[in-house]
Amino acid sequence: MTLPFxxxxxxxxxxxxxxxxLPEMGNSSIRMPLFSHKVAAGFPSPADDYIEGWLNxxxxxxxHQEATFFVRAKGNSMVGAGIFDGNLLVVDKSLIPSSGNxxxxxxxSELTVKRLLKDNGKIVLKAENARFKDIELKxxxxxxxxxxxxxxxxxxx
Amino acid sequence: MGxxxxxSEKVYLGxxxxxxxxxxxxxxxxxxxxxxxxxxxxxxxxxxxNDGCVVSRSSEVKALGLKMAEPWFKIExxxxxxxxxxxxxxxxxxxxxxxxxxxxxxxxxxxxxxYSIDECFLDLDGFDSQSLMDYGQTIxxxxxxxxxxxxxxxxxxxxxxxxxxxxxxxxxxxxxHSVCDFGQLDKMQISELFSGIRAVEVWGVGPRISQKLLxxxxxxxxxxxTANPDKIRNQFSIVLERTIRELNGIPCIELEDAETAxxxxxxxRSFGSSVTALEDLIESVAYFATxxxxxxxxxGSVAASxxxxxRTNPFKETEQQYQQSKVVPLIQPTDDTMKxxxxxxxxxxxxxxxxxxxxxxxxxxxxxQAKKTLQATLFDDPAKLxxxxxxxxxxxxxxxxxxxxxxxxxxxxxxHRWAMRRENKSPNYTTxxxxxxxxx
Numbered sequence: 001m002t003l004p005f006x007x008x009x010x011x012x013x014x015x016x017x018x019x020x021x022l023p024e025m026g027n028s029s030i031r032m033p034l035f036s037h038k039v040a041a042g043f044p045s046p047a048d049d050y051i052e053g054w055l056n057x058x059x060x061x062x063x064h065q066e067a068t069f070f071v072r073a074k075g076n077s078m079v080g081a082g083i084f085d086g087n088l089l090v091v092d093k094s095l096i097p098s099s100g101n102x103x104x105x106x107x108x109s110e111l112t113v114k115r116l117l118k119d120n121g122k123i124v125l126k127a128e129n130a131r132f133k134d135i136e137l138k139x140x141x142x143x144x145x146x147x148x149x150x151x152x153x154x155x156x157x
Numbered sequence: 158m159g160x161x162x163x164x165s166e167k168v169y170l171g172x173x174x175x176x177x178x179x180x181x182x183x184x185x186x187x188x189x190x191x192x193x194x195x196x197x198x199x200x201x202x203x204x205x206x207n208d209g210c211v212v213s214r215s216s217e218v219k220a221l222g223l224k225m226a227e228p229w230f231k232i233e234x235x236x237x238x239x240x241x242x243x244x245x246x247x248x249x250x251x252x253x254x255x256x257x258x259x260x261x262x263x264x265x266x267x268x269x270x271x272y273s274i275d276e277c278f279l280d281l282d283g284f285d286s287q288s289l290m291d292y293g294q295t296i297x298x299x300x301x302x303x304x305x306x307x308x309x310x311x312x313x314x315x316x317x318x319x320x321x322x323x324x325x326x327x328x329x330x331x332x333x334h335s336v337c338d339f340g341q342l343d344k345m346q347i348s349e350l351f352s353g354i355r356a357v358e359v360w361g362v363g364p365r366i367s368q369k370l371l372x373x374x375x376x377x378x379x380x381x382x383t384a385n386p387d388k389i390r391n392q393f394s395i396v397l398e399r400t401i402r403e404l405n406g407i408p409c410i411e412l413e414d415a416e417t418a419x420x421x422x423x424x425x426r427s428f429g430s431s432v433t434a435l436e437d438l439i440e441s442v443a444y445f446a447t448x449x450x451x452x453x454x455x456x457g458s459v460a461a462s463x464x465x466x467x468r469t470n471p472f473k474e475t476e477q478q479y480q481q482s483k484v485v486p487l488i489q490p491t492d493d494t495m496k497x498x499x500x501x502x503x504x505x506x507x508x509x510x511x512x513x514x515x516x517x518x519x520x521x522x523x524x525x526q527a528k529k530t531l532q533a534t535l536f537d538d539p540a541k542l543x544x545x546x547x548x549x550x551x552x553x554x555x556x557x558x559x560x561x562x563x564x565x566x567x568x569x570x571x572x573h574r575w576a577m578r579r580e581n582k583s584p585n586y587t588t589x590x591x592x593x594x595x596x597x
Binding site: 064065066070071072073074075077088089093104106111112144146 | 192194195197257258260261299302303304305586587590593594595596597
């Protein structure tokens with residue numbers, strides 16, 4: 001590759017050129033229109049007035065951007081909840097976990113995904129697979145919930 | 158003392174226009190702990206680039222008396238003895254978590270100054286002075302829950318005092334649950350508190366100044382606060398005089414809004430092992446210039462000149478030493494990777510000398526200004542400019558999608574023989590699809 005040559009001394013311009021505002025260029029976000037149609041030259045579509053907005057998958061899956069993390073599920077302990085080996089989980093740390101939520105919890109210094117059940121002060125982390133035992137918290141043992149699983153993303157192709 | 162007096166004492170120490178300094182506790186270690194619960198409660202350090210020295214210590218390590226910036230080879234044995242876990246730095250992770258923390262904090266105020274990767278000032282003007290402790294707690298709990306990073310909050314009327322309040326919160330000298338508001342203390346309490354803190358802990362008072370202060374009998378923060386400002390200005394500088402005024406609740410240092418774009422962009426790194434050949438240096442310099450150009454475009458700025466520098470390893474006293482830098486001005490300020498890389502390499506070729514073992518190189522972009530206000534010159538070809546802009550945004554899009562460095566100029570190389578040593582780096586948990594945290 002040949003490199004462009006730059007003189008190390010700048011030519012001094014005695015007359016300052018007028019300030020020209022350049023337009024901003026580039027926009028990296030991709031948005032899907034709610035509906036789209038081909039535009040016939042010169043004739044505006046009557047549907048234009050009805051476009052309400054664009055659907056954004058990020059907004060749909062990630063309402064709390066700063067508090068949302070993606071994690072990868074491993075194993076089959078949650079197949080009953082539709083979480084399969086290798087699935088992507090969307091985890092929102094800002095939500096306060098309530099009974100019935102699928103959560104990421106810290107058990108034995110490891111992150112684990114289970115369903116949280118609270119009943120009369122008893123806390124159980126339940127697997128959604130009969131082959132796995134429930135994890136019951138003992139008296140005085142503190143439950144550490146890392147985040148609440150709000151969605152799973154599974155791609156087919 | 159009547160209640161009216163007490164009130165005015167509080168106002169005196171700066172509850173008129175309160176601001177908060179929010180500081181993340183041992184930030185890099187805390188980032189690592191978010192994704193690795195095994196690191197909780199055990200001594201952890203994070204090492205600098207090339208695993209050179211300690212840049213972040215957990216509280217357990219601080220308790221062992223290990224100092225910041227200690228070279229790793231000097232403490233490796235001690236670390237093993239105490240079972241200290243040493244991690245290489247993972248700046249992709251820290252950068253991501255920092256952006257999350259700062260974004261959440263921005264919602265607590267109308268004005269925010271991001272002071273560093275792990276601390277920022279928040280303007281709390283207009284808030285009820287009696288509820289600031291509660292507000293600080295809300296800030297602390299929100300960051301801790303939403304991101305998982307522990308923070309301390311210092312609240313006071315000036316930046317210097319807010320920094321000091323944060324120090325008091327961190328050291329549990331005042332306030333409670335990691336939040337300290339100097340507005341809650343009366344003059345007596347402040348005076349007692351400040352008498353117990355060494356002057357060197359004050360923002361802007363380094364070890365050198367504190368030595369000189371000590372010789373004048375100024376040992377504590379209270380000594381400094383009550384020192385004669387005129388005398389201090391004469392003996393030191395107007396900067397230290399300003400510090401004294403700030404300690405007395407008189408704001409002298411303005412809050413700088415986040416919108417202020419960076420004045421310069423620097424990308425530099427030490428090499429994993431020394432290199433001697435110009436080809437290897439070309440690769441590294443081209444790579445650094447490419448990264449710097451990306452940052453430049455992110456800011457929406459253009460650079461007027463490029464500075465490139467190289468140096469040998471100053472710690473290897475047996476080796477011949479050499480360091481040199483060169484500023485290469487550009488005909489027209491630009492954000493075009495090819496032009497910036499070209500200029501950087503032109504500079505590199507001018508300063509390269511054979512026969513040295515190079516340990517570090519870097520690229521610095523100078524004379525930054527907003528692209529929007531760029532002045533058009535006689536040399537401009539609008540068609541060329543538009544083409545360059547399209548090419549650059551395509552390059553950024555690909556690198557964002559496929560991972561940094563997927564698409565680079567051929568000059569920046571593929572092998573990266575000079576790449577830095579990071580023997581114990583955690584995965585890029587938040588920035589790479591293939592390295593997400595795994596849950597069972």
